[in-house]
Amino acid sequence: MKYFSGITLITLLFSPAWLYASQDFSSEIENRQAAFTAIEKYNEQIEEILDQSDSDWVLLEKRSAELVELSNSLTRLFPSGSAENSKAKENIWKNSDDFNKKLSVMQSHYSALEQGIKSKDKSAAEKALKQVNSTCRSCHRSYRSRW
Numbered sequence: 475m476k477y478f479s480g481i482t483l484i485t486l487l488f489s490p491a492w493l494y495a496s497q498d499f500s501s502e503i504e505n506r507q508a509a510f511t512a513i514e515k516y517n518e519q520i521e522e523i524l525d526q527s528d529s530d531w532v533l534l535e536k537r538s539a540e541l542v543e544l545s546n547s548l549t550r551l552f553p554s555g556s557a558e559n560s561k562a563k564e565n566i567w568k569n570s571d572d573f574n575k576k577l578s579v580m581q582s583h584y585s586a587l588e589q590g591i592k593s594k595d596k597s598a599a600e601k602a603l604k605q606v607n608s609t610c611r612s613c614h615r616s617y618r619s620r621w
C-alpha cells in the first residue's frame with residue numbers, strides 16, 4: 475500500500491514535467507539552425523578550395539563527409555509543431571511531402587559531392603556543389619520566414 479501511493483505520488487509529480495518536455499523543441503531548433511549555419515560555411519569553404527589549383531583533398535573529404543551528416547541530420551530536426559521561436563514556417567507540416575522531397579534532393583546532391591571529392595573529380599564536385607546551392611533558395615522561398 476505504501477509502495478503504491480509512492481508510485482502515485484511520483485507519477486503526479488512528474489507527469490506535468492513530461493508533458494512540458496514533449497512540447498519543448500528548443501534543442502531541435504538550436505541544432506537545425508546550427509546545422510544550416512555550418513552548411514553555409516562549409517559550402518563556401520569547399521568552393522574556395524576547389525578553385526585553388528593545389529586543392530587540399532584531405533580537408534575537402536572531411537568537409538564533404540560532414541556535410542552529408544549535417545544534411546542527413548535535418549531529417550529528424552523538424553518535428554511537427556516546432557515552428558514557434560524559429561524561422562520555420564507552419565506550412566512545412568502542411569506540405570510535408572514537398573518539404574521532405576526538397577530536403578532529400580539536397581541530401582542526394584551532398585552524396586554526389588562526397589563521391590566526386592572521393593574520386594578527386596573536380597568537375598563532378600563543382601557540378602554537385604552548384605546543384606546543392608540551387609536547393610537553398612527554392613526551399614527558403616516556401617518554408618523559411620524572413621523575420
Ligand code: HEC
Pocket residue numbers: 503506507508510511513514517560561562563573576577580606607609610611613614617618
Ligand atoms: C528543405 C528546406 C531547406 C533547404 C533545402 C535549405 N534550407 Fe536553409 N533553412 C530552412 C528552414 C526551414 C530554415 C529556418 C530554420 C529555423 O529557424 O529553425 C533555414 C535556415 C537557414 C539558415 C539560418 C540559420 C539560423 O541560424 O537561423 C541558413 C544560414 C540556411 N538555412 C542556409 C541554407 C543553405 C546554404 C542551404 C543550401 C545549401 C539551405 N539552407 C537549404 C530550410 C531549408
